[in-house]
Amino acid sequence: MSALTSKTRQIRFTWDIVILGFLFLVWVLASLTTSNFLTSLNVSQIFSNTGEIMIMAFPVTFLIISGEIDLSIASNLALSSCMLGWSYRAGLPIPAAIVVAIAVGTLCGAVNGFLVTKVKLASLAVTIATLALYRGIANGLVGSKPISAFPDFWTSFGYDTFGNSFIPKALPLVAILGIIFALVLHRTPFGRRTLAIGQSPEAARFAGVNVTKHKMILFCLTGMASGIASVVYTFRFSLSQPDNGTGMELLVISACLLGGVSIFGGLGTMWGVVAGVLLAGSVESWLTLRNVNAQWRTIVTGVLLLSSVAIPVLIDILKRRRATAAIKKG
Amino acid sequence: MNRLALSFKNRELSLLVILVFTIGLTSLINPRFITGSGTRDLFSSTAVVALLAIGIAPIVIMRHIDLSISSTVGFSAWIVAAQCAAHPNYKVWQAFIIGPAVGLCVGIVNGLLVAGLRLPSLVVTLGTLYIVRGLDYVVSNSVDYNSQDLPKSLMKLGETTYFGLVPFPFVLVIIFMILASLYMKFRKAGRDRYAIGSNPPAAELVGIKVFRRTFLSFVFSGTTAGLAGVLYLMRFAQVDATAFYGQELAVVAAVVIGGISINGGIGTAQGAVIGALLVQTIQGGLSALGVDAFWKQAINGALLIVALFSDRVLARRSERALLAQRIKERA
Numbered sequence: 191m192s193a194l195t196s197k198t199r200q201i202r203f204t205w206d207i208v209i210l211g212f213l214f215l216v217w218v219l220a221s222l223t224t225s226n227f228l229t230s231l232n233v234s235q236i237f238s239n240t241g242e243i244m245i246m247a248f249p250v251t252f253l254i255i256s257g258e259i260d261l262s263i264a265s266n267l268a269l270s271s272c273m274l275g276w277s278y279r280a281g282l283p284i285p286a287a288i289v290v291a292i293a294v295g296t297l298c299g300a301v302n303g304f305l306v307t308k309v310k311l312a313s314l315a316v317t318i319a320t321l322a323l324y325r326g327i328a329n330g331l332v333g334s335k336p337i338s339a340f341p342d343f344w345t346s347f348g349y350d351t352f353g354n355s356f357i358p359k360a361l362p363l364v365a366i367l368g369i370i371f372a373l374v375l376h377r378t379p380f381g382r383r384t385l386a387i388g389q390s391p392e393a394a395r396f397a398g399v400n401v402t403k404h405k406m407i408l409f410c411l412t413g414m415a416s417g418i419a420s421v422v423y424t425f426r427f428s429l430s431q432p433d434n435g436t437g438m439e440l441l442v443i444s445a446c447l448l449g450g451v452s453i454f455g456g457l458g459t460m461w462g463v464v465a466g467v468l469l470a471g472s473v474e475s476w477l478t479l480r481n482v483n484a485q486w487r488t489i490v491t492g493v494l495l496l497s498s499v500a501i502p503v504l505i506d507i508l509k510r511r512r513a514t515a516a517i518k519k520g
Numbered sequence: 521m522n523r524l525a526l527s528f529k530n531r532e533l534s535l536l537v538i539l540v541f542t543i544g545l546t547s548l549i550n551p552r553f554i555t556g557s558g559t560r561d562l563f564s565s566t567a568v569v570a571l572l573a574i575g576i577a578p579i580v581i582m583r584h585i586d587l588s589i590s591s592t593v594g595f596s597a598w599i600v601a602a603q604c605a606a607h608p609n610y611k612v613w614q615a616f617i618i619g620p621a622v623g624l625c626v627g628i629v630n631g632l633l634v635a636g637l638r639l640p641s642l643v644v645t646l647g648t649l650y651i652v653r654g655l656d657y658v659v660s661n662s663v664d665y666n667s668q669d670l671p672k673s674l675m676k677l678g679e680t681t682y683f684g685l686v687p688f689p690f691v692l693v694i695i696f697m698i699l700a701s702l703y704m705k706f707r708k709a710g711r712d713r714y715a716i717g718s719n720p721p722a723a724e725l726v727g728i729k730v731f732r733r734t735f736l737s738f739v740f741s742g743t744t745a746g747l748a749g750v751l752y753l754m755r756f757a758q759v760d761a762t763a764f765y766g767q768e769l770a771v772v773a774a775v776v777i778g779g780i781s782i783n784g785g786i787g788t789a790q791g792a793v794i795g796a797l798l799v800q801t802i803q804g805g806l807s808a809l810g811v812d813a814f815w816k817q818a819i820n821g822a823l824l825i826v827a828l829f830s831d832r833v834l835a836r837r838s839e840r841a842l843l844a845q846r847i848k849e850r851a
Contacts, residue, residue, distance in 0.1 A: 259642075305825065305828075309829060309832065310832065311828045311829070311832055312782055312783060312828075314585075314642060314782070315772075315776065315782040315824075315828050316825070316828065318769055318772060318824065319773070319821045319822075319824035319825045319828065320821060320825070321769065321821070322769055322773075322817050322818070322820045322821030322824065323817075323818050323820075323821025323822055323824075323825070324821070325817060325818075326815060326816070326817030326818025326819065326820065326821050327818045329814045329815070329817055329818065330812065330814045330815040330818055333812070333814045334814075440646055440650070443643075443646075444646075444647075447643065453640050453642075453643055454640075483658070485654060485657035485658045486654065486658060487654075488650050488651075488653055488654030488657060489650065489651050489654030489655065489658070490654075491650050491654075492646075492647045492648065492649070492650025492651035492654060493647070493651060495643065495646060495647040495650065496633070496643075496644065496647035496648070496651070499639050499640065499643045499644070499647075500633065500637060500639060503637050503638070503639060504637070507637075
């Protein structure tokens with residue numbers, strides 16, 4: 191067992207380094223090939239473009255580590271965003287509307303959690319269904335009448351920066367959430383339990399972990415994060431409509447996988463995920479600055495997603511081959 | 521054994537009953553639904569999804585998934601339209617070569633990544649969903665085609681009906697359904713796929729060629745998606761880079777509603793077709809009831825949850841039947 195742990199840890203270690211190296215490489219190449227990549231405006235753009243993805247990636251990391259998945263996060267964001275606009279239009283003050291949005295997000299997460307942990311359906315299938323369901327409800331509620339008139343005080347929170355600095359106003363929120371989630375994953379029993387469940391749910395259960403309850407909490411947290419992300423998203427674009435964040439679930443999941451979280455569960459670090467999100471965001475920004483056709487970006491996203499799962503496997507195969515060759519020689 | 525066999529057979533049978541019941545109910549609201557033109561409409565609007573459902577059925581039975589099909593449909597439809605527009609003297613059969621060929625390439629890539637590298641099919645096909653749609657955007661360069669650019673003969677073939685009821689695209693669906701169904705039921709390769717889906721490690725241990733079966737299933741699904749692209753052209757007579765965008769979930773819903781277990785090992789091609797017809801009928805029924813089109817997506821999602829739930833209940837029931845039988849044998 192200890193040999194196995196040290197081996198998997200070694201693989202993960204190298205993959206994290208690879209990602210950080212990639213991030214560094216992209217930054218160097220981008221600043222060499224464009225004149226305005228490392229300007230404060232562009233850096234703040236990268237941060238605010240990745241804000242919602244980052245917020246949702248934190249709990250999704252937990253979820254993937256525990257061996258589950260949630261594809262409904264972006265639809266949940268759209269529904270929460272529509273509820274924010276809808277309740278604001280119905281006359282609620284903004285702070286109350288924010289609470290409504292986060293509550294709706296958490297509730298949607300709880301529905302996913304209930305179907306997965308209590309009814310015992312596969313999370314992939316359930317969240318494919320709720321992906322359609324949540325965005326469908328958003329469509330039914332708001333339809334073709336998006337809500338766009340939000341007070342400036344609140345929308346500035348979404349797109350503005352502190353003074354003339356490059357720090358977007360939403361960044362502290364993202365950073366605080368990130369620190370909390372990182373500490374929980376790496377420094378608390380809750381985080382260790384998540385990893386244990388991912389390695390082997392059976393073993394975790396026999397060791398006294400309440401797997402059902404644990405996963406339920408993870409799904410609720412994921413829903414809540416979608417709610418929080420929806421608030422940032424709505425104010426950033428000053429728009430609450432059912433199309434908000436279409437396809438974002440794939441960006442979040444590919445960023446997590448890119449950051450070294452194993453799709454098979456049980457492995458992953460929070461700083462790897464942060465690097466993964468930033469890498470995807472930086473590549474996107476680089477392509478934009480290079481005036482690469484927006485259409486190519488879809489392909490780049492797909493290639494990033496594929497390589498994030500294929501490269502670790504290929505490295506593993508190469509290592510094993512080298513190891514067997516060494517054994518045959520020795 | 522009898523009870524077990526019954527609970528499996530019941531799936532398609534009870535689905536058929538539900539389908540007939542739904543059609544009856546819809547016709548009560550909208551009498552036009554049961555007429556010849558209504559039936560033709562139902563068949564031709566279901567053809568694309570039904571063909572795709574047959575295509576991914578073996579994959580889902582093997583506990584895999586293919587989400588890239590909707591991108592493949594769009595890409596294949598665009599390529600076929602572009603080729604036909606560029607070469608006005610193309611024969612119809614050439615469209616039926618080009619479309620599946622495009623799909624074949626996507627299927628080979630998926631198959632190599634999933635079967636060869638043993639990557640999770642969900643992630644791989646999400647990736648190729650992006651890449652193929654991206655290629656579609658890049659290649660099409662915002663050019664779209666409509667009925668004037670397409671060969672008249674292809675459009676005519678799409679409108680040809682047999683026995684006054686079944687349009688040509690649905691005839692193709694029926695042929696594919698019968699072939700896939702017979703293959704999965706009577707050929708060893710077909711039975712192997714059920715075995716792989718029921719217990720992948722065990723299938724490997726008893727010497728089933730998991731690589732070959734998985735690879736070829738993805739190739740089959742890609743190729744049918746390419747063919748579905750041609751059917752898409754026949755039905756809509758126009759195509760742009762966003763054609764069939766985001767429809768992969770509708771196909772997964774049809775498959776699951778059609779009684780193919782998302783956990784693998786259970787399901788048939790005829791179930792997939794019934795599932796596709798059922799989804800279409802329910803949508804038709806709801807719009808006849810005057811439900812706003814904005815709710816369509818939400819209803820699809822809710823339907824899928826119901827299907828998953830009943831799948832779970834049925835699986836538990838057959839599990840119990842198996843257990844009871846084993847206890848009886850031992851006693």
